[in-house]
Amino acid sequence: MGTIFHQASWVIKKILKATKYVEHIGLREADLVTWEQFSIKAIYMKLSGEFQRVPWRRLVCNNGGAPRWLFILFLAIWGKILTRDRLPKRGCTENTSCALCDDSKESCGHLFFTCSFSVQVWNKLLLWQGIPRTALNWQ
Incomplete structure (x- = not known):
């Protein structure tokens, strides 16, 4: 009972x-x-409640990528990757040039899309996937 x-x-x-x-x-x-x-x-x-859907939602949500890839993608979208252009604000380094090409200031957009090394990687990936165009910029 x-x-x-x-x-x-x-x-x-x-x-x-x-x-x-x-x-x-x-x-x-x-x-x-x-x-x-x-x-x-x-x-x-x-x-x-109501929330505004962001255009990049499908990149991060329901994506079959590894969790670390999705985390880096999330950081890149929000502009929070600690690239060399952001590190001087934290007092970590004075050098802001790109570690891959040493030609330009390292930013998220440069590192992933406009760096000569990254452009070569993107072009080979696009060619391999049969996509007939060159790499675009971050925007």
């Missing part, structure tokens, strides 16, 4: 706790009763 009472009180506590979340998204108990089908997804979407 004590176990059943304990389980019932636990369920009631959970229901009462969930009530505050339902009220937070602007629903009432009467609204939930009228639903023909309860949808966890609908509640989740209301709780998460």
